[in-house]
Amino acid sequence: MILGMDIWVFTAWVGTILAAVLCLFYGIYQWYTKKSNEKNLSERKNDKSRKKGVN
Amino acid sequence: MEDVIFFTIFMVLFAAMFTFLGYLGYKKTKTAEDYFVAGRKMGAVVIAFSYGATFISAVALIGFSGIASIYGNSILWLAFLNIFVGILIAFIFYGFRTRKMGLSLKALTLPELLGNRFNSTRLQSVSGLIIAIFMVAYTSAVFLAIASLFQVTFGISYELCVVVFTVVVGIYLIVGGLYAVMWTHAVQGILMLVGMLILTIGIYAMLGGIGPAHEAAAGLTPEILESISSPAATQAPSGLTSMPPIFSQPFMMILTLIFGVGLGVLAQPQLITRYLTAKNEKALRMAIPYGGIFILLMTFTAFSIGPLCNVLMVNNGLMYPGTPDKVVPLIVSELFPQWFVFLFLFAVLAAAMSTASALFHTAGTSIGRDVFEKGVLKGISHEKSIKITRIATIVIIAATLVISLNPLDVVAFMSAFFFGLMANTFLAPYTLMLYWKKTSKAGAWAGMLGGFLFTMFWYILIYFKSAPQIIGSSMIDNYLINMLDPIFIGLPLSFLLTYAFSVLIKQNKDEQKTMKKSFENI
Secondary structure, X not given: XXXXXXXXXXXXXXXXXXXXXXXXXXXXXXXXXHHHHHHHHHHHHHHHHHHHHHO | OHHHHHHHHHHHHHHHHHHHHHHHHHHHOOOHHHHHHHHHOEOHHXXXXXXXXXXXXXXXXXXXXXXXXXHOHHHHHHHHHHHHHHHHHHHHHHHHHHHHHHXXXXXXXXXXXXXXXXXXXXXXXXXXXXXXHHHHHHHHHHHHHHHHHHHHHHOOOHHHHHHHHHHHHHHHHHHHHHHHHHHHHHHXXXXXXXXXXXXXXXXXXXXXXXXXXXXXXXXXXXXXXXXXXXXXXXHOOOOOOOOOOOOOHHHHHHHHHHHHHHHHHHHOHHHHHHHXXXXXXXXXXXXXXXXXXXXXXXXXXXXXXXXXXXXXXXXXOOOOOOOHHHHHHHHHHHHOOHHHHHHHHHHHHHHHHHHHHHHHHHHHHHHHHHHHHHHHOOOOOXXXXXHHHXXXXXXXXXHHHHHHHOOOHHHHHHHHOHHHHHHHHHHHHHHHHHHOOOOOHHHHXXXXXXXXXXXXXXXXXXXXXXXXXXXXXXXXXXXXXXXXXXXXXXXXXXXXXXXXHHHHOOOOHHHHHHHHHHOOOO
């Protein structure tokens, strides 16, 4: 028995929490990916405008 | 009397807030797209709360925690599927593609998506009709449950409760369309979250924390459970915190519940509509974490506390109430302070209202847009389209009211199996149309009708709960078969029929054209 539950029930108990954590990590991953994409985009834009300025 | 005054004040506040949101929705509703899919402008948080509040009804909160008080914590596998399948798989494998295909095909409902993808208005109308008929029964069962709960708690007549709840939901839905429905869902979702959180923390605190609470539940012998007349004495043979022996009757019951509801969620028209409301793909992606946490705090908590209610009844000298639906209300009314009794009741009411409003909206659009506008009155303006759907929604609400005031056994039967029926009817054509370009109109018809007819046949002639009510007894005596949810056979059959008929009767030129159009953005 783990935390008063047999192995199958405990697996379901932990599995449910892990599934929710997975959803959370998915959101965090999406948020960071979006942030870094935006950062890359703005850096590229800055590079382009700098090059235009030099030319 | 004091209770009735509190109820009236809370109900008036509730109704005023939702009517105000309905008015805001009305101001924003200019086009058919606004009314049907909230202008495709919804953000992540509102989508997640609306999806969760539609998914989790009062039946899930008090009904399933009551079922957990009989069969024990093994029902937690359903909570796992609710998040893993109901959120992760649903959004990642269905949500993104549904939204993109919906945009390409200008579809505002699931039947319209099917109809436009396969170039068949008849397919759209028949799907809409199936959805509307069974949704009316499902919605009336939701009202039946919540009105009974309020009748028992406040002593207000059942008829008055049904009329008040239906009118409140009807007003903000008809006036404000899906904007009002989704905004009210956000408010109702917060109330549900607060109610379930306090209930769960309170119950675990009363029993000394997670470990001691589960150990106390595990320590309840059949004799102790028998002493409070709990059905768990016979239905949880290995204990409340252990899985029942494989292929025993309780095991089959849990298996049926877990897969019937756990997989059925993927093809619920009222949930699929939420994908179509997203303002962009990012909103859908970001709805996943909010949705996951929301469902965790709803079903995981409800299914965890169910078995613990037996411990509380034993410790406090309470007897198991007649039906499992009354277990959590009994614990709340006997062991929690009065302010929480009100909060909990309104949280359950919020759960019922949110599910009912989504069902009314989907059923109304199914009849108004899918059956009448596309099947009967073709090529009408946006304004007329909204008007027809509003009239159809009023008809649906009136039908639900009549059925709720005169409840029939068949209603409970139709509503209890709504999830399974929708899954067996729509999941195969819906999945294959999203992922397999060669899916043809003939395949979609075969999968849809094959799944629907098989499910009806199974429920009427075989299934252990429904067959005895309809034909006297199940045609198959073996419980390993008659306790099996039709999803185990109906879903593979529906997939097979969709595939086989798509191979046998291939797409014609018109279908190929719409197929290419539907995959434009994917």
